[in-house]
Amino acid sequence: MNKKRVLSGIQATGKLTLGNYLGALNTWVKMQEEYECYYMIADLHTLTVRREAEELRKNTLNLIAMYIAAGLDPENNTIFIQSHIPAHSELSWILGCYTYMGELNRMTQFKDKSAKHADNINSGLFTYPVLMAADILIYNADYVPVGEDQRQHLELTRDIAERFNSIYGETFVIPEGYTKKEGARIMGLQNPEAKMSKSSTNPNDVIFLEDEPEVIMKKFKKAVTDSEGIVKYNPETKPGISNLMEIYSVITGKTKEEIEKEFEGQGYGFFKEAVGKAVVEKLKPVQEKYKELQENPEYLENIYRKGAEQARIIATKTIEDVKRKVGLVI
């Protein structure tokens, strides 16, 4: 049986949000049935913004715990830490020599991040997409589940792979994005025009996966709506209510029409409470498992050591092939 291969990763930047969960992890969990999956912690990418060392280490372990708590089966997936496979960095250097400054200059995330971290526009921030390309291409991944914000990086990855292949012959699989239509984009509760982001300055904007049930309920109660008083889906004119419907829809599996019917004639207060409860219920087992795993660092270490061993087998094959092709003595 030849399963298609999947690779994805999340940076170890801190607490995950409901957006990460419903947008990314939930999709990953579904993909594990059908594909051969590699899920990594992108710890090297995390260094592009200045971090506390201890904090990064802690976040990395917590993220592994969250991967598993969210439902990734460590027996069936390769869960690993990016920096444990030095071949990613080696391939990144080589691919950087096949990537143009002009291409990297066009990346909107680089522009956004440079504006946000104007005091630290380091070259890692600039070459970030090349390392991401290496992450993907080194496993010859067929599919890469990513959010909208990573689409451009994936396009670049494909361009780099095609360029390399056309010079040296078939080397890399050309990866495809995998974006789910539903739930891929959860917006902030206070500012539903912008993606729910852990770096939001308003804590009520974001549901963290670690939030206590009362906190979650409170944040949903405070969620921004509109003055129409009708639960109806229209992201343009009713971004707040539509976002809440989106969340409810992903969790319950109900369609927008079904939700509109369910809450016909009910006030927003009632609806917000129902969404809050659905989220609390959905997160309860995840939170319990997460706490349990955090208390068991040896188990987590076992997982990421084993994951690195598995990942290394494929990564080594690819990097040796690439080195040979470009003319390095191996």
Ligand code: TRP
């Ligand atoms: N850049 C991605 C993000 O910030 C994380 C990432 C790193 C990634 N390498 C990857 C995602 C490879 C998919 C595939 O979200």
